[in-house]
Amino acid sequence: MKKLFILTIAITASLLFVQCKKTEVLTEKIVTTEKSLTGNVLEGSNWEVLTVVSVPKNVNISFTVKHPKMNFYNDYIEMKLGRDICSKHYLFATDNITVDFAACTISNPNHQALSDLLEGDFQYIISDNGNEMILKNNAETEITLRRVAQLGTTTPVAANLPSNLNVQ
Numbered sequence: 001m002k003k004l005f006i007l008t009i010a011i012t013a014s015l016l017f018v019q020c021k022k023t024e025v026l027t028e029k030i031v032t033t034e035k036s037l038t039g040n041v042l043e044g045s046n047w048e049v050l051t052v053v054s055v056p057k058n059v060n061i062s063f064t065v066k067h068p069k070m071n072f073y074n075d076y077i078e079m080k081l082g083r084d085i086c087s088k089h090y091l092f093a094t095d096n097i098t099v100d101f102a103a104c105t106i107s108n109p110n111h112q113a114l115s116d117l118l119e120g121d122f123q124y125i126i127s128d129n130g131n132e133m134i135l136k137n138n139a140e141t142e143i144t145l146r147r148v149a150q151l152g153t154t155t156p157v158a159a160n161l162p163s164n165l166n167v168q
Helices: 002-038 109-117
Strands: 046-054 059-062 069-072 076-081 084-093 096-099 120-126 132-136 141-147
Touching (some): 046 109, 059 109, 076 109, 084 109, 109 141
Antiparallel strands (some): 046 059, 046 069, 046 141, 069 076, 076 084, 096 120, 132 141
């Protein structure tokens, strides 16, 4: 009798484990499919600016302590430049993005140079490990970015309990 009980527990536990694994794989595949359908790999990503180089404009800036941040949303880039925040509209196409001008008042000259140079058509190149990105345009402007790791939060979901169940 004891062996039958242990065998029943083992089978039940293994079935639950297999069920959990299937759910995780299915969820992973749905998320991957969703991302491939939307196409915009930059959406929802957060980056910090490491360097800005423009040969024609004679600009060569390296940020070492307080990096300006760029957060890519559906169709705009939010730039956090010290105490200034600026938004620029962008269009995504394959491995290119087109950034439109946005009116911003920025106090730091280095941040102003970054804002001014981030206009027009850029090719983006993401490193193999996904931690660095380079934005390059035909006017010899190159902006190097590093991915910012964001901690995710989850929203608690209320359980739908049957109406005949009284919880006290």
